Amino acid sequence: MSPDFVIAAIMTVVGLTTPILLAALGELVVEKSGVLNLGVEGMMLIGAISGFAVTVFTFNPWLGVIGAAAGGALASLLFAVLVLGLNSNQVATGLALAIFGTGLSSLIGLSFTGRIVPVFGSIFPDALARHPYLKVIFGYSPIVYFALLMVPAVAWFLHRTRAGLILRAVGENDHSAHSIGYSVVKVRLAAILFGGAMAGIGGAYFSMVITPMWAERMTAGRGWIALALVVFAGWRTGRLLLGAYFFGILMALELYAKAAGFSFLPSPFWAAMPYLMTVVALTFISARESAGANAPACLGKPFLPST
Amino acid sequence: MSSSVPRLALTGITKRFPGVLANDQVSFSVGPGEIHALLGENGAGKSTLVKMIYGIMQPDAGTIRWNGEPVTIANPKAARKLGIGMVFQHFSLFEAMTVLENIALGMDATIPQRELEAKIREVMQHYGLKLEPRRIVSTLSVGERQRIEIVRALLLNPNLLIMDEPTSVLTPQEVDQLFVVLRKLAAEGCSILYISHKLHEIKALCENATILRGGKLVDTCDPRVETSRSMAEKMIGGNLKDIQRQPGAEFGKPRLEVSGLSVATTDHFGTSLKDISLTVRAGEIFGIAGVAGNGQNELLLALSGEVPTDSADAVRVDGVKVGRMAARDRRGSGLATVPEERNGHAAVPDFTLSDNAVLTARDRLGMVKGGLIDARAARTYAGEVIASFAVKATGPGAFAGSLSGGNLQKFIMGREILQKPTVLVVSQPTWGVDAGAAAAIHQALVDLAASGSAIVVISQDLDELLALCDTLAVINGGHLSPPMKVAEANIEDIGLLMGGIHGQTTAAEVAAAEGHIHAPQA
Numbered sequence: 001m002s003p004d005f006v007i008a009a010i011m012t013v014v015g016l017t018t019p020i021l022l023a024a025l026g027e028l029v030v031e032k033s034g035v036l037n038l039g040v041e042g043m044m045l046i047g048a049i050s051g052f053a054v055t056v057f058t059f060n061p062w063l064g065v066i067g068a069a070a071g072g073a074l075a076s077l078l079f080a081v082l083v084l085g086l087n088s089n090q091v092a093t094g095l096a097l098a099i100f101g102t103g104l105s106s107l108i109g110l111s112f113t114g115r116i117v118p119v120f121g122s123i124f125p126d127a128l129a130r131h132p133y134l135k136v137i138f139g140y141s142p143i144v145y146f147a148l149l150m151v152p153a154v155a156w157f158l159h160r161t162r163a164g165l166i167l168r169a170v171g172e173n174d175h176s177a178h179s180i181g182y183s184v185v186k187v188r189l190a191a192i193l194f195g196g197a198m199a200g201i202g203g204a205y206f207s208m209v210i211t212p213m214w215a216e217r218m219t220a221g222r223g224w225i226a227l228a229l230v231v232f233a234g235w236r237t238g239r240l241l242l243g244a245y246f247f248g249i250l251m252a253l254e255l256y257a258k259a260a261g262f263s264f265l266p267s268p269f270w271a272a273m274p275y276l277m278t279v280v281a282l283t284f285i286s287a288r289e290s291a292g293a294n295a296p297a298c299l300g301k302p303f304l305p306s307t
Numbered sequence: 308m309s310s311s312v313p314r315l316a317l318t319g320i321t322k323r324f325p326g327v328l329a330n331d332q333v334s335f336s337v338g339p340g341e342i343h344a345l346l347g348e349n350g351a352g353k354s355t356l357v358k359m360i361y362g363i364m365q366p367d368a369g370t371i372r373w374n375g376e377p378v379t380i381a382n383p384k385a386a387r388k389l390g391i392g393m394v395f396q397h398f399s400l401f402e403a404m405t406v407l408e409n410i411a412l413g414m415d416a417t418i419p420q421r422e423l424e425a426k427i428r429e430v431m432q433h434y435g436l437k438l439e440p441r442r443i444v445s446t447l448s449v450g451e452r453q454r455i456e457i458v459r460a461l462l463l464n465p466n467l468l469i470m471d472e473p474t475s476v477l478t479p480q481e482v483d484q485l486f487v488v489l490r491k492l493a494a495e496g497c498s499i500l501y502i503s504h505k506l507h508e509i510k511a512l513c514e515n516a517t518i519l520r521g522g523k524l525v526d527t528c529d530p531r532v533e534t535s536r537s538m539a540e541k542m543i544g545g546n547l548k549d550i551q552r553q554p555g556a557e558f559g560k561p562r563l564e565v566s567g568l569s570v571a572t573t574d575h576f577g578t579s580l581k582d583i584s585l586t587v588r589a590g591e592i593f594g595i596a597g598v599a600g601n602g603q604n605e606l607l608l609a610l611s612g613e614v615p616t617d618s619a620d621a622v623r624v625d626g627v628k629v630g631r632m633a634a635r636d637r638r639g640s641g642l643a644t645v646p647e648e649r650n651g652h653a654a655v656p657d658f659t660l661s662d663n664a665v666l667t668a669r670d671r672l673g674m675v676k677g678g679l680i681d682a683r684a685a686r687t688y689a690g691e692v693i694a695s696f697a698v699k700a701t702g703p704g705a706f707a708g709s710l711s712g713g714n715l716q717k718f719i720m721g722r723e724i725l726q727k728p729t730v731l732v733v734s735q736p737t738w739g740v741d742a743g744a745a746a747a748i749h750q751a752l753v754d755l756a757a758s759g760s761a762i763v764v765i766s767q768d769l770d771e772l773l774a775l776c777d778t779l780a781v782i783n784g785g786h787l788s789p790p791m792k793v794a795e796a797n798i799e800d801i802g803l804l805m806g807g808i809h810g811q812t813t814a815a816e817v818a819a820a821e822g823h824i825h826a827p828q829a
Contacts, residue, residue: 162411162417165408165411165412166412168401168404169401169404169408169412172401172402172403172404173399173400173401173402175399176398176399176400176401177399177401177412179363179383179395179399180383180399180412180413181362181382181383181384181387182412294403297402297403
């Protein structure tokens with residue numbers, strides 16, 4: 001394998017990993033607060049189209065990313081109103097959000113099909129970003145660096161800050177948190193909005209960096225992988241990063257299987273690999289009893305304060 | 308400290324919930340350094356009242372004065388700011404987190420971890436509380452968990468500490484340790500509002516008592532000059548019934564025989580059962596005393612059939628070997644059990660009472676026909692249980708989780724007792740149940756025994772066992788002591804057996820245990 005090939009492969013893996021890493025980091029925070037939002041796929045798609053649309057109108061990809069975060073957060077707000085305000089079932093509401101987001105993004109996207117948007121310039125000097133070897137470190141979209149920075153940031157927030165402690169407490173025992181005097185609903189609302197914004201940015205990575213153009217259902221199920229990744233990682237940020245790259249490599253295999261000489265299996269098999277691995281990984285993890293130890297105890301349960 | 312202005316004064320506090328007047332014109336005051344008891348049966352409005360003092364709820368009418376000044380306590384944070392601390396009956400702890408994190412969550416200000424740890428160690432040193440700040444809460448005993456709550460409250464230097472049923476889950480030794488802390492606090496000028504059902508504790512600890520019934524203040528008294536019985540009667544507003552026994556009843560043939568029962572625990576924090584043998588005859592109530600965590604849960608599970616035993620011979624009901632039978636088959640043989648945990652073990656909170664009745668009574672009472680539940684039979688039976696045990700519920704269709712703890716316990720006990728089991732094994736039958744309901748449950752157990760059943764009562768409440776049982780044994784570290792007749796039992800011996808390998812039993816603690824026993828029965 002030539003160095004060029006290796007560098008191209010690494011850059012592909014990083015690119016494929018970034019959106020699921022972003023969405024999974026957001027979902028991790030949401031789940032740590034005790035809420036299960038299965039609508040990641042829908043929020044990613046709404047983020048993808050919002051980011052794209054804002055960029056089309058403003059010609060500014062930075063504003064586009066903000067628009068994507070806002071779009072994702074707005075979609076998650078709908079979810080939050082239903083599950084926190086009306087105590088609707090989180091699983092059903094999350095699934096509804098996934099379907100709704102897919103449909104809404106397609107509808108909005110109708111008028112944006114075929115449009116082209118300006119892409120991010122590099123935040124590093126060309127000498128680094130376009131260097132044949134150093135580009136493997138410096139040659140990515142700013143969103144990639146943002147995603148990587150968010151890993152330690154989320155870990156630090158959850159385990160080193162008081163707000164993070166409160167968030168984990170709300171996910172661990174909502175009634176206790178309530179009786180101590182914390183607002184379960186406010187904490188969860190903030191977590192859900194953060195999760196929505198992160199999923200939105202993850203989605204925008206498809207429409208603003210990978211292609212960059214709008215196509216229906218362009219996130220192709222990555223929202224579901226992000227969900228599995230949170231469980232796969234056992235709700236730990238470090239493992240989430242490793243898991244995201246594991247899935248990134250599996251996804252890259254589809255593209256590189258032929259080039260790398262893995263032609264002993266047909267290409268659709270490689271395409272199915274990440275999803276297959278999701279099933280296998282989840283089976284192994286749930287078989288291990290200790291896996292649940294780090295799971296938030298209130299995950300998915302509605303909070304109904306007793307009177 | 309000897310100011311004439313009460314620290315806390317309530318006047319005309321009224322709180323209404325849909326359909327219930329939870330508090331009706333309640334007025335009382337607590338002076339500085341006073342230990343004040345709040346008494347009342349379940350549903351008398353004690354919890355609602357303290358929730359308003361701690362800012363969890365707002366009164367509909369009435370005023371709260373703090374050091375003479377009228378105040379509005381908008382939320383628990385405001386209460387803590389005034390200097391009001393509260394230790395809840397159900398701990399508001401986070402199991403997966405450390406002691407330190409739990410305490411940090413109870414603080415309103417952000418304190419650097421190291422500083423907080425130093426403060427915690429200082430408070431624990433001062434009050435003689437033992438606790439390791441870095442431990443994960445799920446690994447701690449109930450007593451240790453309560454200490455977290457107490458330390459959390461004490462770190463705020465409270466002027467009023469509210470304790471909601473603090474001893475319902477503690478061992479006698481832990482209760483004594485707690486009282487030492489509370490007396491020291493009071494001596495330092497902190498007022499204490501103490502809620503409990505355990506009247507001998509109130510007598511030992513409190514200077515004043517306010518008694519609530521049906522949301523109204525019905526009486527005040529000085530517990531030191533009352534008897535437990537007189538206070539209990541004030542609470543229920545009538546005469547307390549003694550346990551009625553048939554005099555001179557003889558025991559019949561052995562109905563439950565346990566021999567050489569050993570079960571290795573799979574739980575890291577569990578206790579293995581070691582060669583347990585006991586025989587309970589028809590008409591006999593056999594008590595098993597012991598400090599929590601000495602194998603009581605394991606014994607109940609081994610008897611119920613939830614944990615299988617190696618030998619079919621180990622457990623026999625009326626001579627039938629049931630040792631290798633599953634729980635359902637043991638029920639079929641007449642062995643019914645009531646575990647300690649009401650919600651999730653003895654009953655399914657999200658099921659109706661009639662569905663919960665089906666869960667244990669279906670075979671004995673024929674509630675399932677051709678694979679289908681006979682809903683009418685289940686409803687009728689649940690209704691019967693509700694009526695004969697005076698369960699406060701809207702009917703057989705009420706969800707188990709909607710009942711108060713005491714009412715659910717009455718239902719669960721009634722569900723088993725009305726099935727007339729050959730052998731009934733119950734764990735903590737009156738845990739968290741008020742005096743009136745406890746007396747009803749005790750009477751029902753005595754009546755069941757009189758009708759020829761054999762009963763095993765596992766309890767940490769020595770008073771209860773001594774009042775209820777004919778025979779008593781002590782479980783310690785998975786070993787069961789030889790049985791002794793309650794009428795001839797020596798309290799000091801029981802105390803020493805309970806202390807056992809823990810080696811914490813001092814002369815003072817034995818004396819304290821004696822004090823419990825000599826107190827009149829509630």
